[in-house]
Amino acid sequence: MWEIRLITVGKTKDREIRRGLERFGTMVAGEWKLTVEHVPASHDPRPGKRRLQEGASLLKKLRPGVVGIAMDETGETLASKAFADFLIGHKNAGRPVAFMVGGAYGLDPSVLEECARTVSLSPMTLSHELSALVLAEQIYRAYAAWSHKDYAK
16 A cells, blocks of 8 residues: 655644545545644744744654655646656655645745655645645545546546
8 A cells, every 4th residue: 555644734623624634535545545644833933943843843754765745835836637647656666755734834944855846736825724635635636547537537
């Protein structure tokens, strides 16, 4: 089973978004395994310090051999097909991936440096909860393409 981890800063408080994340996790179950994990949000009032603390927590979750993908508005924007091809390439190579989603002030530069790639969902700023849901839907879309389901078309 191929593992995809979605690691966010802060818990998902919105019940409907949690349900959506669970739904997409169930929809890819079988050959793929999507898990959503959280690290605590920092309460430091200084944005730089907050990013640094949250970044350290995120990096502790990045296991050796796992391809880290930073989700950041400054990253590369990919069309759904290109994103699916990217994911399917990692799946076919047997490389597990972990998506890193930052908190209110984004990701610390240390996370961007440690990750193999930086991807943007949108030039707009999205909450970590909404980012996780959009990302989970795109992961399902890639799964649908890989498994030849109509959803991907």
